[in-house]
Amino acid sequence: MRLHPRAHRGIGALSPSADPLPPAWIVVGREDARIVAVRLDAHGGQLSRTSIPSEELASLIADEDAGTRWVWHDTPAWYPQLLAAGVRVARVHDLRLCHAILRDSATVVDDGGLRAATEWDAAAVVEPAPAALFELDAGAAGPPDDIASALAEFARQRAALDAADDRGRLRLLLAAESAGALIAVEMRTAGLPWDPAEHDRLLSEFLGTRPAAGGMPVRMQQLADEVRAELGDPAASLDSQPKLLRALHRVGILAESTSRWELVRYEHPVIEPLIQYKRLARLYAANGWGWLAEWVHGGRFRPVYVPAGVVTGRWASSGGGALQIPRQLRPAVCADPGWALVVADVAQLEPRVLAAMSGDAALARAARGQDLYAGIVDSGAVPTRAEAKVAILGAMYGATTGDSGRLLPALRRTYPRAMALVDDAARVGEQGGVVSTWLGRTSPTTSAGWRDTQAAAAEPDASGADEARARRRAADRGRFTRNFVVQGTAAEWALVWLADLRTRLAAMDPVDEDRGAPASGPVFSTRPHLAFFLHDEIIVHTPLARADEVAEAVRDAAASAARLLFGRFPVDFPLDLRIAQTAAKD
């Protein structure tokens, strides 16, 4: 694949201060059995129109300037085939994802008909699972893929953007969101390098030897026997919550649920082995040998990432529990021979984002350096690091009681601007309003049920129960909007970090074929590539020879993200970064 020298400009080209429009847009869509590509000028005027057979799209894109932004209806519907053909796409505008942002954004004052174009509210196209290939409804439909619909929707989106209060921020968000759509497909294609032998070894270590035929692993079986002995019931069911609860009651443990946090409060010899058993049973069921056989093939774990799958803009995943891999299994994430992993996460991303977006200089000062919580202790707001942590989490989540609630007044005195930002967001939510992130992603409006509840409580004949219920639901919504602005802005920071890094990685020199990692596919087998992303953490799989350069790029990208979002506001986003063979924390 050839890389254009201008590729390194990446999303920086869409930063508010840089040139406002990319050099060219090409909208692609289907027409009959062919693909039509329409080249637009900076004002949306049509410069040319090309009709090609489907199989020629890859070469059309490969031959085009890397600065071109491709506009298409839905990235998962187009991109996997291109990557399989060896073609990387530098920049896109994903109409489906951008539609959702613009549709909901409170900063868009005149939507130009965009909100009425409901066919664009569809879920993403998903490839059918192998087992479902022969079913009639295989795969979700997705938004319209014809060229006329794409052109019309793109025109609406440009008009909506032009009428937005803060075009620079929204434009950055749309660019980053679209880059995320590419990255999600790229990470699935390249896969997360996963060593099945190490996974098997870890399972045997934790669970005990795997029995030949069915049956429970040895260590699990021993714990189960121990628990049943303590319960005095050799046939006790440990996996059915109601049955287990009754068995516990019979030996005098009058817990109301079987969850760990409640069990630990009881003194009884059954508690320890039971909790241990539950831990192992969880690992066995969620990420045991069955998971390994189903999800790891050819040394790669390939989950489906769902960009913006969470209302706040965070990513979700579908299949394989990609975002819930237990830390215990991290050592199984293992670079190919001759390759390394660059593993990086941002320490305390959300409070740092809160400091920046609220312009709270005192909190930003506490955030200088590696440990924000230590900085808070140094400021004298609270005595210990543990208290700083629960206080900050409580502020962002809306705690009202307990240790966390008790510490909030001190936090309000020391960080009034940061606290005012989250308190305001909560108040708006309680009153039924919407809130927006730093770049303009806006929270959902109230549901009909929520409004009915509030209306019922306002009636003259409302009961005390009606009022209590309305207050509770208002408070619930307040905690949601309080957290939305912080979680959502943190997701934007991470997305910009990721997008910027992607561009830097693509600009690096590839290594020779014989040092490649073929399982990563034609585009990524000879160059560093993103392999994993989890809210505030990334893993890059890289040829050993590029590892230091990648680490540098990861840091530079974080600095870029901070600058693109918050300009010169002095807040640190320190990375915990390591170059290693495995993703295990040392």
Next chain:
DNA sequence: GGCCGATGCGCG
């Protein structure tokens, strides 16, 4: 035999 809500727990 499939659907669905509740429960519990993994991740940030």
Next chain:
DNA sequence: AAAGCGCGCATCGGCC
């Protein structure tokens, strides 16, 4: 009702 946000998945048990 884990005080305090956002998810996905496995399992169970009630239901049609």
